[in-house]
Amino acid sequence: MSFNSGFRRGGRGGFARARPFSSAKQSMKPDTQKHPLGPLLHTFLQKDIGNFSPDDLSATNIANCELVASYNWLDEKSPTILVPGKPPRWTPLASPQRLPQDSGPYFRDPNAARFPSYPMEPVIQSTFAEDPDFAASDVDIFACGSTLGNLLRFVRGIEKPFRFNVEVIGSTVFLVRKEDDPRETIPDVRGFGHTFPEAYTTWEEDVKKSETHQRVVQYDLGGYRFLIRFECDGYLGPSVGSRSTANRASVPLTVDDDFLQAFDANSLGMVPAGPADRLNVRRGGFKVDQQSAFDLKTRSGKWGRDIDMQDIYPLLWLKQIPNFIIAYHDGNGLFQDIRVQDVKDDVRVWEADNQDSIRRLVGLLEKIVDIAKKDKSCLLDIYSPSIDRLEIRKQYGEGSHALPQLLRWKWEGATDDTVDSIDDGEKSETNKTHSDVTATKSGGGVYLAYDSDDEKDMNYTACSDVCGYCGRCMY
Template sequence: MSSRLTQGYERAGFAPRPGRGRGRGRGRAHPFVKRTAVKPDIVKHPLGQLLQTLRLSDLQPHKDHTGGVNTIRNCEYVTSYNWSNSEAPTILVPGRPPLWTPLQQPQRLPEDSGVYFRDPNSAKFPRHPTEPAIRALFETNPAFSTGEVDIFACGSTMGSLLRFVQSIDKPFRFNVEVVGSTVFLIRKENDPREIIEGVRGFGHTFPEAYTTWEQDVRGSETHQRLCRYDLGRFNCVIRFECDGYLQSGPEKTSTMETKSSDLEDLAGNFKNVTVGQGTGNGLATLSLKQGGAVVPQHSIFDMKTRSGRYKKEIDMNEMYPQLWIKQIPNFIIAYHDGAGTFPTSDIHVQDVNYNVQAWERQNQAGIGRLLVLLGKIIDLAREEGAGLLEVYCPSADCLEVRRQYGEGVHALPPELSAKWKAVDEDSSGSDHEHDSGPDHGGLQLGYDSDDEPDYTACGDDCGYCGKCTY
């Protein structure tokens, strides 16, 4: 066994161990265990007052907008951070994804074992899971124009809404709060440290063996990124998890290739600081440390593993929606022989930029409904002002907007919320507008600049069809 592979196993920690964010949801369920989707627990977390019920029939685009093309435009990197594998909640800014470093010769990998959280952000920092992202953003760019942002969300919440407008039945809920002029959509699990049950397969050990955390980010568990883009009339900032990046050319892809001139000398902007409060009892603090370097958006990838025994290729139409939301242009699919060996010929590194743009063109009706739905949520949230809301989807054709039960949960701590509002007010008088530019689609423009899909409900009987994803 190679020394690098051994090092990867040591990093993985194959004894049950919490906090492993990378690779979650890429394994398979045990073939003898009947898996069902995790539903929101409305007994443990009661629902608040109902404000509005939305059906798919309520989401038809206005006639004046039916002739337009809804695309993601002006995609640009905002910030990034790594969660460190430490007892105290610690992030490295800007961090760096693990580098794709495939083995020279295939070797049999051990099967997945351990404990894997559904949402590493809430597991690491349950009191305010969005706070680390905003801390990293202001460390990277203190003058970031918050007043231009309509929506702050993660890949999970946006994926849930996209799933709903596509009539896919998978219940969900998330919190909603207006901070300044921005509507925050905050992922909500039944428990902040909710784990993925019944993980089997090689979806975790494969990335441990075939990617490497480089020296300046050694000890990282997961890489989180924030990208900003225009979706229809809305300016969005999306946080998501990144599986890794591809080395391109002789030089390291750690140079800045974004649209923000404020990021030219990132290393000089950081100091090791401690801010925020994390755990439910408020005792833990969030530490920010300098580490890593910015990796351009066009080099990052998403990754999935599958069994090759059933000769069923992954249905990429199930993957394109999340790649579209995250604006990830590369995809790696690896098929194993059922015993943990991945033949080199069965590992495929693909540039899916063109395919994702094609998916976008072919799904204009659903994207149009998504934009209408986002507009309704934003309007209702802004009407409520300082009120704390939540979105609850109990079935495929019912979406409820409610007040949060009891005192509710804020998206950010008071000090950070005030800072977001202050920057919002400072930037509200600016004449700056996003240049929409030619409408070439978001991923292509990305060359100028998290709720991972959960396959653990898949089993041998479906050959990992992907119907439970995003």
């Protein structure tokens, strides 16, 4: 299987539309033979979870949500993201056409499949690219739709075994998704969860060759500040009737004059292909407002039953996505019932009706944060083999870090001068997957990698935000 076979060229990205909060078809346990468990620190049973409650009982509603960053994975030979990128735009067909069923493998986690050495690195790179002075010290918990969704299922008593890593970096507890294999695929994919969005959404010209769009939102919940990463299915653009409002318009990203003088128009954004353990970061796309984002599901309509939105609202709540598209087909790929819905109010109702579950979620997170920050290794493993048991363990062996050392230092608040002063031998020893690096800020807070002492004396004054001028942007 070639690498790109797990993704659809010009399509919707690398994993299937699995029902995120359904217990059916997703009961396979993580493989503890392939990835052994470390020493057990603490066990929580369902009966314990019922007694969990956050210290601040009034803070169980999501507040102060804002989009922090976004990026697209590009279909390139070497790992490449486009910042801020842009989701595919909703472009419905003028008349229904019968679509083929999904076929071929799809990756569960496009971030791990594209960049297995550090799947969390792209989201941190895009965050600092958008805001070089981002206040990382204000973030209490970093998670993704998968890890936080697993915990929410558990406190709600919904069956789905799961496992993920935990690492404390600075003042932030990272909840890091963990599959049995970074390139693990969804087995027995059926239906039209890929062919429908391929037909009804469009990667626009400025984000061509995109495979998936990832977004990062920040919000407050239960006394904690969260950063949440998730895939976005698309956005409602200006062509969508009444939704064509000024506050939903995209904001173009500009390129500075120095950079335009350094390159002709045809070279903008191009970065030479590099090693698979280096992340290329390009500037391109539009920052699309969160109010335009949508999630999308397809279902068979031949039985006359509507989708159970109680399976959907929790995920929309975690991701704070206000729009939902449900498309029903006749069983053979003809979609004649497509509903574009503003579900903000419905998600708020779900939040109000599920305060007990949200309190238990925040209470469980308080326990995890407390145990993680007291552990000297800062590397833990969360494992839930069944609906009634959740274990906190040390990671097996040496464990694995969420970020390369230099980026961990950056998140912890190290200045450029501090990183420059670190002995080169220490940098090499603690950042083995990358070349020896001297960290210097280049406009957008980019770190440039040098392979030799001679390169350190070169003049990079023409560099711009994540411009790729030297072909060695990695941080």
